[in-house]
């Protein structure tokens with residue numbers, strides 16, 4: 001019982017099909033996976049092996065074709081689109097390779113976005129956004145627009161945005177894929193710190209072995225199946 | 233909900249496109265305002281022209297056009313003595329024998345225009361009580377009196393039709409005695425002259441009609457009178473019904489103005505949809521990101537609709553200024569008179585509603601095209 005409570009993500013025989021013309025593509029097939037609270041999991045694998053597909057399923061961006069998918073105590077495979085949107089707002093923060101900041105909003109406003117979905121007062125939101133931005137080391141850049149930031153800074157804003165509503169789970173799709181080594185290291189350091197100090201659970205897709213090293217657990221995906229599990 | 237500032241700043245992303253969208257929607261709104269103004273003007277002038285207390289006696293079989301009607305000269309006298317309940321002023325009954333016809337007029341002998349002429353006696357003022365002489369005096373033999381909009385209807389400079397000036401009617405020089413007003417009615421575009429002058433000038437023996445004004449009498453009495461005096465070959469029509477028929481006759485033409493406006497509006501709308509799609513399409517990834525964060529489609533669509541509505545309302549504002557500047561006061565002529573376009577509250581409202589409608593409806597198809605693709609592929613798209 002206790003152990004079950006510790007499981008944040010549970011996939012059982014998780015399958016995802018896409019129709020491509022009259023052909024059926026199966027990026028994920030009967031995948032079993034459990035991720036515990038507070039884990040920092042890295043997913044590696046060749047291009048097209050289904051990493052993003054799995055991440056999207058876990059984050060409630062996509063829905064499975066078959067199998068069980070329980071995340072944060074909810075069977076999200078069966079939620080309606082609008083419920084799934086609300087579930088995402090409450091439980092997951094998504095970090096993208098290309099940051100995906102809204103270009104017309106400042107760093108502050110970008111980070112504030114998820115809080116607009118809560119009924120927090122403006123004042124509380126401001127406090128929370130400022131706190132989160134200082135956590136990622138960007139207190140001095142709050143009113144900069146994305147184009148006025150470096151890639152590493154943009155990714156920190158994106159991490160702050162994923163973090164600000166205090167979700168239990170962060171997912172990251174090649175978060176360092178577009179960064180130089182130095183910026184990548186500091187982003188990884190930040191993610192590591194979030195797991196260690198703030199009890200976040202992180203599932204991170206990466207091609208970078210150095211990034212994988214930072215994670216506590218490493219999984220390889222190959223043609224839609226999990227190949228091996230190693231301790232990091 | 234997404235902040236309002238998000239919509240505003242998105243608009244400012246591409247000022248050239250914003251301008252294009254504002255002008256495009258302004259054009260649509262302007263078209264609708266023009267159509268509304270024409271319709272209002274035409275319906276207004278026709279409904280103001282007919283009084284329910286006035287009864288027109290005209291030739292049986294010519295009920296739809298006084299211009300084609302011919303009735304006996306004796307009709308006025310017989311009607312006056314047989315019909316009771318007519319309005320009276322100082323013992324003069326409100327009975328106006330009239331000739332209506334189109335005549336050629338000219339200010340110098342070569343430039344001929346067709347004008348609506350009405351041959352009248354001084355009693356015309358008893359039945360057409362909205363008529364008042366504004367300048368000069370009432371028409372006497374050898375003279376004409378011009379409605380205050382006649383110059384517009386005829387395409388003449390206003391100075392050409394001032395009291396004391398001379399105009400040629402069917403080749404005969406006549407002096408303008410005065411200018412009359414009859415606010416909101418077709419009479420303001422007419423030229424009035426003495427009944428006998430017009431009769432001899434046009435070699436007519438007959439009248440076009442006799443207009444009566446009721447006091448206590450009923451239309452039914454007059455209708456009965458026309459049926460008892462079959463020898464006079466008369467039909468009786470309420471003046472208001474007469475103009476209602478004319479209005480009905482013009483309904484297809486009014487429909488055409490709406491159709492034209494609608495066609496142009498549709499063309500502009502399709503162009504506008506393209507513009508909006510072009511504005512939204514590069515934001516597919518951004519819109520997908522907002523969904524990934526947890527914003528619902530409805531909230532995002534609402535923000536997109538805000539964007540487009542702000543744009544189209546700016547367009548409506550531009551259109552209103554253009555309409556007030558260019559449209560207001562223009563005289564539009566049709567066969568029986570002219571009316572002045574005015575940007576009335578209802579015309580402005582039609583424009584505003586069009587702007588609002590364009591914004592609300594216009595953003596939905598391009599908005600949905602951004603919102604409907606599955607999130608995973610939308611997140612992958614270039615942005």
Ligand SMILES: Nc1ncnc2c1ncn2[C@@H]1O[C@H](COP(=O)(O)OP(=O)(O)OP(=O)(O)O)[C@@H](O)[C@H]1O
Nearest residue numbers: 018020025027046047048049050051052053054609
């Ligand atoms: N919407 C879709 N329609 C059809 N096929 C898809 C779709 N999304 C993914 N696929 C296919 O599923 C497979 C896995 O894709 P996925 O994006 O998960 O790979 P990945 O491991 O993230 O690769 P990369 O390292 O290049 O990002 C690929 O073969 C891809 O073509």
Ligand SMILES: [Mg+2]
Nearest residue numbers: 051052053173
């Ligand atoms: Mg991928």
